[in-house]
Each structure stands twice: as structure tokens, then as C-alpha cells.
Amino acid sequence: MPLSSLSDAIRARPGRHVRWRDLDLRTHQADFGPYRIHWAEAGGGDDAVALVHGLSGSSRWWARNIGPLTSKYRVLIPDLIGFGRSRVGIRALPDVPGVAHVLGQWLSFAAGGPAYLVGHSMGGQIAIHLASREPERIKRLVLVDAAGLPRPLTPRHVMRFAYEVAPPRQWGDPTFLPIILGDAFSAGAWTVLRALRNILRDDVRPLLADLRVPTLLLWGQRDTIIPLSHGEQMRQLIPDSRLLVLRGAFHNPMVDAPHEFNEAVLRFLSGEEVGE
Template sequence: MLGRVQAQEYRAGPSRLSYHVTGEGDPIVLVHGLSGSGRWWRRNVPALAASYRVYVIDLVGYGRAYRQRALGVQGAAALIARWLDDLGLERVTLIGHSMGGHICTHVAAQRSGRVRNLVLACASGLLTGNIYRVALKLPRAAITGRLTFVPRVLADAARAGPVNVWRSTTDLLGDNVSDLLPRLTARTLVVWGARDALVPPRTGRALAAAIPGARYEEIPRAGHVVMVDAPARFNALVLEFLAGDEPAGGRADRAGEA
């Protein structure tokens, strides 16, 4: 589906953000993780775009926005926050995977007036450790997920390049969001793969416990790329969560709110 939608660009200084838009309704913004791209959401976009307007981002240095120096977690968050402002997006649902969830946590803290819902999928915001130890977990993380997805992971990592992947990894390991979590006001769903070997489920449970009112869901037999390993379950959880934000009359009533 993404391949049939023309990419758009957002420029801020030397940085170029690439994104696709599909569907109609309140906005959902999808943010991929480390060494990823917007293509990682291809099993999720159709289900979400049936009811929402979906924005699929390629972060600076990744996917269609490659051949740039990757921004750090906070730099990427500041750029996305500015992008939300310039597009005038309101009642936003941010959905971020791994490093993308880490970035979305910062965006939700910076733009609480714009971000209504936050979905964190195997987010790295509380991940700690030595970069070499994290690297050693990558092979196990790959084989505990959907094996047919491994070529896509390798292709996107190669496109981003080892320097960007290394820079992003060291940056996210040095950025802990513990202080932000109690101050988040967005409705929050935390979704984890029970077999995540890179960011273990105990991290997800700790993340959810620290966010006021957050809901935690763990998907059996899914690994780190949870939305790829179990797309039907992931999509159902997200849509159910968003439906819980609807008033009795649905989005038509919300459109008339002041």
C-alpha cells in the first residue's frame, strides 16, 4: 500500500523528513525504530487507514530520508513536533516502535496540547546497557520474530548505513525518559512482544507503570517488531484503544466540539 502513495517531504534547515499520507479522519502518526523505515508498518496501515488519516514517517537518515546524518532522539522529536505544528495537526495519535516510541514519548511531552493518544510498541525509552551488549542481542532478536522480515531489516539497516545506526544506538542508550513519564497527559497504550529479546517485557511493564493511567498489553509469541510479528492482534489492540476515546456519537460528534 505504501508503494502506491507518493512520498512528501518536510524540510527544516538541513534536515529532510519523508512521509506518506493515506486515509481520512483524526491523524495517526507512525514512527519506525532504529535501522527501520516506514515500510515496517505495511501490515498495519490498511487497518488503521480505514478509519483514520495515517501519516507514515521516514526519520532523517532512514528509509526514503536516507543520505542524511541521523538526528538524536531529542533532535528527531523536536523536528516531528515542529512538523505537527506546521501541518496544524490536532487530536494526534502517535504510534512509535522501539526508538520511534522513545522519540514519540518526547513529542508527547513537548506537544501535550496536540497529542491525544500515545501507543508505545517495544519502546526503548528505559533501555540501558553497553552498546556492545545491546549489539550482541540483535541476532537473537531477529530469530525470535518473523523470519521472513529479516531481509527487510537488513536492507533498511544497509540503507541507513552503519554510522547512522551506531550514532542512533549510542544516543538512545544515553537518553532515559524516566523523568518525563509521570508528566505525560496523553492516553497511553503500551504494547510488547512476549518474546522481545532486545527490549525485554519487564521494561515495558515498568514503562506502563510509570505513565499515569497507561494500559499494558503483551502479545504471546511476538518478538521485538511486534506490529510485524502479530499484525492482526496489534491492529485490533490499537483500534480498540482508540475506540475507547470516542464519545457515544462517534467521531462525527467530536468534529462539532469546540
């Protein structure tokens, strides 16, 4: 797509004030082993891009990105196991590799073949596992403020981390806070804590050198939950990867800077070099 057409496609759609219920979405569900995955779908075309949310999130976190991406792609937006409408009930929540395995099954089913994959925070951590283990499923990979690098778990560091993640201090756009809190409440404290434990126990560093799909790291400049230093370390460890920092954005750059985020993703998926 020519850059002028790309910019026109982005400007033609609203950014910060998109409401989930106003999007033209098709909803689906299917079982993969013991887990039922719910997802939304928008747009058409032969190429599919999947948007994978982070901890205590849901498909709703991508409301500001779906419209622009449908200018060229069929967009698939799942609720990960335990979150959104993909509840687990009394079943045990899988660990990160386990969720990645189910996500791979879902992606092949929903996309009908290899697809582009965009993962945010915990979703990025899961995407790393999937792309390193089953690269044939992924055409290009976008990691957005991705989790997966270990951090100290001393009481001082845990208290500092709790201070940083407490909304609304470091969560960016305050109009998005009701969705953050609503999704966390819907998932429930037990699911969120189990998922957080799985995130902190996992270390993706041994997997990064095995990522052979083109990879773009997108990071919020002001993210203190998963700081920019993590993105810089991942760029050094992932072969031929590039990093783009979105100025002024916090942990959810797809929400805080949707126009810049959407343009960067569209350019990267079309094969352009984005970032440094």
C-alpha cells in the same frame, strides 16, 4: 466504531503478506530547518494517526498495519531523520530530543492539528519526548516495545545485547528479515551507530510521570531486545497507562502479530480500555 464493524474491517484486509508497493499511498516531502522529511500517507478522514518506526527502520515496517488503520483514519508514515528516504548526508544526526522536536514540527504540518501517535522502539522513545514536552500535539499515544530505559553498558552486557539483536535469531517473522537488512544497509553503519549511541545515552524515566495523554503500551512477549520488564516498568511510571502483551511476538509485534496489533490499536484509539 462497533466492535463487529472493527473486526470486519480487519478481516477484510490481508495481514502477513502485504507488499509495500501494493498499498495505495501518497508520498510527500518537506523541509523542517536543515532536515528534509519524507513520508507516506494513506486513507482519509479528519483524524490522523502517525506511525513512527524504530532504529535502522523505515516507513516500510508498517506495511501490515496501514490498511486496517485507514478504515477510520488518515495514516501518516514518516521516515525519521537519517533513515529511509530522509537521509542526512554529511549533517550531524540530532540526539533524541532533537529528533523529537523535528517530529513535532512535522506532525503539526502533516496532520494539520493534534493527532494520534504510535511509536515503535526508538520511535517510541522519541514519541515519549514529544508527548511529554508538547502534549497539545498528541491525542492518544501508543508505545510499541519502546526504548528509553537505561541498561548496563559493561562489556559483558554489550556482548549479550549484540548476541540478542543479531538477526534472524530474535527478530520474529523471517519473511520480514530482507526489509530489516535492506533498511539498515540503506541507512549505513555510521547513521545506525550514531543513532544507537543517542538511544543508549538517553533516559526517559524523568519524563514518564509527565505523560498526561492516554497511553497504551504494546509489547511482544518474546522480545529480548527491549524485554517485557521495560514495558512493565513504564506502565508503573506513566500515569493511568495500560499494558497489552502480544503472545508469541518478538521485537516487532506489528509485524509478528498484525491482526492482534491492529485490533488493539483501533480499539484504543476509539477510546476503549485495552490491556491491564
